[in-house]
Amino acid sequence: MSDDDEIKSSENDWYRQRLGGLMFCVMTAFAMLIIRLFHLQNVQGEEFRQRAEYNYIRIQSVDAPRGLIFDRNRKVLADNRPSLDLAIVLKDAKPVDETIGKLSEYANISLEELIAKVNANRGVPAYKSVLLKADINMDMLAAVEVHKFDLPGISVNISSRRQYPEKESMAHVIGYVGEVNSQELNEEREDEYEYRVGDYIGKIGIEKSQEEFLRGTRGGRQVEVDAKGRVVRVLKTVEGKPGHNVYLTIDDELQKKAESLISATTGAMVVLDYSNGEVLAMASNPSFDLNPFITGLSRDAWNKLISNPARPLENKAIQAEYPPASTYKIITAMAALEEGVANERTGVSCPGYYHFKDHTYRCWNKFGHGPVNVFSAMAQSCDVFFYHTGQKLGVDRIAKYAKAAGLGSRTGIELDHEGGGLIPTSEWKKRRMGVSWRAGETISVAIGQGYNLTTPLQMAMVTASIANGGIVYRPTIIKKIETAEGYVVHEAAPEEKGRLPISPKTLEIVRKGLKQVVNSPSGTAYKIRLAQIEICGKTGTAQIVSNPKDDDPKRKVAAHLRSHAWFVGYSSSEKYPIAVSVIVEHGEHGSDAAAPLVRNMIRYYYESEVGHQE
Amino acid sequence: MFDRRLAYHFDWGLLILTIFLGCAGLITLHSAVSAGSGDAQKSLYIKQWIWFGAGIIVMVASFAADYKNLKRWAKPIYGFCVGLLVCVMLFGRYAGGSKRWLTFGPVSLQPSELMKIAVVIILAKYYSDNAKPEGMTLKDLIIPFILTLIPFGLIVKQPDLGTAMTVFLIAASVTLFVKIRWRTFLGLTGTALVLMAPVWLFALKEYQRQRILTFLDPDRDPLGAGYHIIQSKIAIGSGMMYGKGWMQGSQNALSFLPEHHTDFIFSVLAEEWGFVGSASLVVLFLILIIYGLNIAYGCKEPFGTILSVGVTGIIFWQSFINMGMVMGLMPVVGVPLPFISYGGSSVMSMMCCIGILMNVSMRRFMFE
Numbered sequence: 001m002s003d004d005d006e007i008k009s010s011e012n013d014w015y016r017q018r019l020g021g022l023m024f025c026v027m028t029a030f031a032m033l034i035i036r037l038f039h040l041q042n043v044q045g046e047e048f049r050q051r052a053e054y055n056y057i058r059i060q061s062v063d064a065p066r067g068l069i070f071d072r073n074r075k076v077l078a079d080n081r082p083s084l085d086l087a088i089v090l091k092d093a094k095p096v097d098e099t100i101g102k103l104s105e106y107a108n109i110s111l112e113e114l115i116a117k118v119n120a121n122r123g124v125p126a127y128k129s130v131l132l133k134a135d136i137n138m139d140m141l142a143a144v145e146v147h148k149f150d151l152p153g154i155s156v157n158i159s160s161r162r163q164y165p166e167k168e169s170m171a172h173v174i175g176y177v178g179e180v181n182s183q184e185l186n187e188e189r190e191d192e193y194e195y196r197v198g199d200y201i202g203k204i205g206i207e208k209s210q211e212e213f214l215r216g217t218r219g220g221r222q223v224e225v226d227a228k229g230r231v232v233r234v235l236k237t238v239e240g241k242p243g244h245n246v247y248l249t250i251d252d253e254l255q256k257k258a259e260s261l262i263s264a265t266t267g268a269m270v271v272l273d274y275s276n277g278e279v280l281a282m283a284s285n286p287s288f289d290l291n292p293f294i295t296g297l298s299r300d301a302w303n304k305l306i307s308n309p310a311r312p313l314e315n316k317a318i319q320a321e322y323p324p325a326s327t328y329k330i331i332t333a334m335a336a337l338e339e340g341v342a343n344e345r346t347g348v349s350c351p352g353y354y355h356f357k358d359h360t361y362r363c364w365n366k367f368g369h370g371p372v373n374v375f376s377a378m379a380q381s382c383d384v385f386f387y388h389t390g391q392k393l394g395v396d397r398i399a400k401y402a403k404a405a406g407l408g409s410r411t412g413i414e415l416d417h418e419g420g421g422l423i424p425t426s427e428w429k430k431r432r433m434g435v436s437w438r439a440g441e442t443i444s445v446a447i448g449q450g451y452n453l454t455t456p457l458q459m460a461m462v463t464a465s466i467a468n469g470g471i472v473y474r475p476t477i478i479k480k481i482e483t484a485e486g487y488v489v490h491e492a493a494p495e496e497k498g499r500l501p502i503s504p505k506t507l508e509i510v511r512k513g514l515k516q517v518v519n520s521p522s523g524t525a526y527k528i529r530l531a532q533i534e535i536c537g538k539t540g541t542a543q544i545v546s547n548p549k550d551d552d553p554k555r556k557v558a559a560h561l562r563s564h565a566w567f568v569g570y571s572s573s574e575k576y577p578i579a580v581s582v583i584v585e586h587g588e589h590g591s592d593a594a595a596p597l598v599r600n601m602i603r604y605y606y607e608s609e610v611g612h613q614e
Numbered sequence: 615m616f617d618r619r620l621a622y623h624f625d626w627g628l629l630i631l632t633i634f635l636g637c638a639g640l641i642t643l644h645s646a647v648s649a650g651s652g653d654a655q656k657s658l659y660i661k662q663w664i665w666f667g668a669g670i671i672v673m674v675a676s677f678a679a680d681y682k683n684l685k686r687w688a689k690p691i692y693g694f695c696v697g698l699l700v701c702v703m704l705f706g707r708y709a710g711g712s713k714r715w716l717t718f719g720p721v722s723l724q725p726s727e728l729m730k731i732a733v734v735i736i737l738a739k740y741y742s743d744n745a746k747p748e749g750m751t752l753k754d755l756i757i758p759f760i761l762t763l764i765p766f767g768l769i770v771k772q773p774d775l776g777t778a779m780t781v782f783l784i785a786a787s788v789t790l791f792v793k794i795r796w797r798t799f800l801g802l803t804g805t806a807l808v809l810m811a812p813v814w815l816f817a818l819k820e821y822q823r824q825r826i827l828t829f830l831d832p833d834r835d836p837l838g839a840g841y842h843i844i845q846s847k848i849a850i851g852s853g854m855m856y857g858k859g860w861m862q863g864s865q866n867a868l869s870f871l872p873e874h875h876t877d878f879i880f881s882v883l884a885e886e887w888g889f890v891g892s893a894s895l896v897v898l899f900l901i902l903i904i905y906g907l908n909i910a911y912g913c914k915e916p917f918g919t920i921l922s923v924g925v926t927g928i929i930f931w932q933s934f935i936n937m938g939m940v941m942g943l944m945p946v947v948g949v950p951l952p953f954i955s956y957g958g959s960s961v962m963s964m965m966c967c968i969g970i971l972m973n974v975s976m977r978r979f980m981f982e
Contacts, residue, residue, distance in 0.1 A: 014747075014793060015791070015792075015910070015916065015919045015920075016911055018791055019907055019910055019911045019923070022791065022907055022923070023904060023907050026900070026903050026904065026907070026930055027900065027904075029930075029934050030896055030897075030899070030900045030903075030934070032938075032943070033896050033934070033937050033938065033941065033943075034893050034896055034897075036938075036941045036943055037850070037884070037889055037892050037893055037896065037941065038889060038893070040847060040850050040851040040941060041850060041851055041853055041854055041855065041884065041888060041889040041892070042854065042855060042889055044851050045851050045852070045853070045854035045855070045889075046854070047851070048847065048848050048850070048851025048852040048854075049851070049852040049854055051848050051851075051852070052848050052849065052851075052852035052864055052885075053864075057841075057844060057845075059837050059841055061837065186708055186709060187708070188708045188713065220836075220837040221837075222836045222837065222840075222841060235836075236836040236840075238835075238836060238837055
């Protein structure tokens, strides 16, 4: 025997000693199990046998009320109302067919409907409550109560249901709740909250994005019931926790004004407080009533909503992406000034067109603007000036400033399905289409056409950053979240996404140009100037059919091919820090279709602020 | 490949014990799923037969080749199982609040079941290579600690506290079985106790704390775990001395029992077969475990001994925790009852354990 084997065998002796101890432990553990079994089955057996005869301990779950949604001034936008729900416990309702027959007769509910509900819940344990009909009316309630003793296992429960008092107003922002679907049931959640079949969950808008705050924590009771399923005694109660209340930054009055301003159009309006990025109003037209989504939307109504070419379900302020058109000249101007391609003295002569590589690019004014500088080019929205500067800049240098201003990516507002827009670069085109950038394409990009896409919210954010001196705030729509008891769990604080990478001088020049758009007699939006408050802004006319030669004003263009009208504007007085962006789909000219809406909004804001101060 | 002497030494006793347990399981499962209203439930009974069929193949595979080969294969097996757990984290199927399964077409695999065996094999290898007559020191325990911590962490993350705890308990039992210095043992226990407070206060989120508290005290959750335990106790107790008879359990029939075909299947058995039946099952498990330890006793080299102890430890902890839980003696955890609960991964891993025990048992008389 070698030394090694000796160690091993001594080791094994040691293990054999240990095994004895191990066996003892195992036997002790199993003896405990047997003693416990004996206790449960023999000592307490009789008692448990009786309790099992008709199992009288049940669980009743109690839904927690969902948190409310308010505007910034505590106006209720979403709240709960009681709903009377008819339910059945199959185990108690025996014979089930007879009970249901009687119920149908007394309460005047169609028998087929009831049977369908019962059949749909065949897999549910017999002692669990099954919903037969939600939201029954008073007559049905009375009938069920009167015949209570003839209807074993039938009960009327009160549950809470969502309602939206503002109906169509702010529908896109508020969103709605609906019953949780199988995909949502199986979704992995950070906080591991478990939804159950029949629970309500936010589907879109704030209802969805703030779901974890709005939903409460379900409570319940362990109750003792008698043979007919009636509660005799409550054994244990777990209090549910109501959801948190969410306050939006939206001001209901401004919102209503915004909605009325765009009510005749297909489009969107966003109003920002440029001192902190709070969204004061976000309107998208056409809109839709939220309440039918709770009480049950008919197939017809749904089909109507989704087949409407004006896309009422879409929140155009954040989901629709449009070419920014001439509003994008703000970006091109910043880039040109900052990169030294142009300064305030740079002059260009506009003959009404621009030749580049045997292609002619037209200015919107085919007679030409004559000699222009950066100020008059912005004021009159001269395309040729920006063709020149854009050509010198190249696409990538323009994109740098657009991205720094927050374009080309989601703003990060607390709403889902936000569009990010698109800011093209040469690298993007190479990657996406596999071909190199052509210099001619820069010319379209410089005036906001081509591949450029932005949302109205993004353009409002850019406008706000010009207005506030260069700070790009993340737009926010949540003012405050507090518990049902009023303890604040979240409060909006201005969040800087970044700063415009431009010198104060460049900013000053851009602002002066935007001021002239509205306040210089030759400006494209001179019509909307106000005496009481100075408006600065930029018009835009986004072509959807790119055929610049075909701009004969006398030729009628089919409505759905007409250009989209843009206007972005702000009040230059920091006492009234408001920035507005508007898109009117197929509104044709920014100066006619969009600019007056912004003017009216700023005037309304100014007057109500002044009114409040007095 | 198969020595005739091996056939001669085949462990018939172990096979008979396994057959007894398997039959008890199938009979109880038949009753448990017949109560359910869905056809999907009833098909589980047929599926379990298939699992046992496949399990026999796994068992034969586990004893066919000399178990000493496992020592060489310990690292790849361990790595493979950890890989599977990582896959669960990345592509696992999310169901009922956790991610535990990998789905391959119609079959779902729960890698944490296999992981238990892999941990036992690799620890057996490590301890048999590194055991010292004077006992293991703290330094010697670092590697086993890491080897346990990796699967433990991955399983906690799923989250599956019950299985993670079982992995820990199995690893701890194997470690305590080999010689550790007293000072080291006391030092480790002390450190663990001291570390608990800061982890509890700072590392865990509120809902995680709640989950552990409920785990330890089901009464904190009278609508969930607490209610299940009450119903389970009613089921077991109402079985009384002789039970209500096969397929006669009312608790089971009315679906008062949660998970009655998996974690709470013992309650179904106890309700229908009474104290006579349920105590017999407990004794059957006890015999199996003593039998396993006896195989360890008979083995003449450390790897086989530690391996047998570890594998027996898996069966012990799973059966003890599961039965203790349904009787209200233990935290409510999702640990299946070996051979009885429905579940492919569980049946496979248990049959693999039996195969390994047979392997060690058959070859204890062999000398190279």
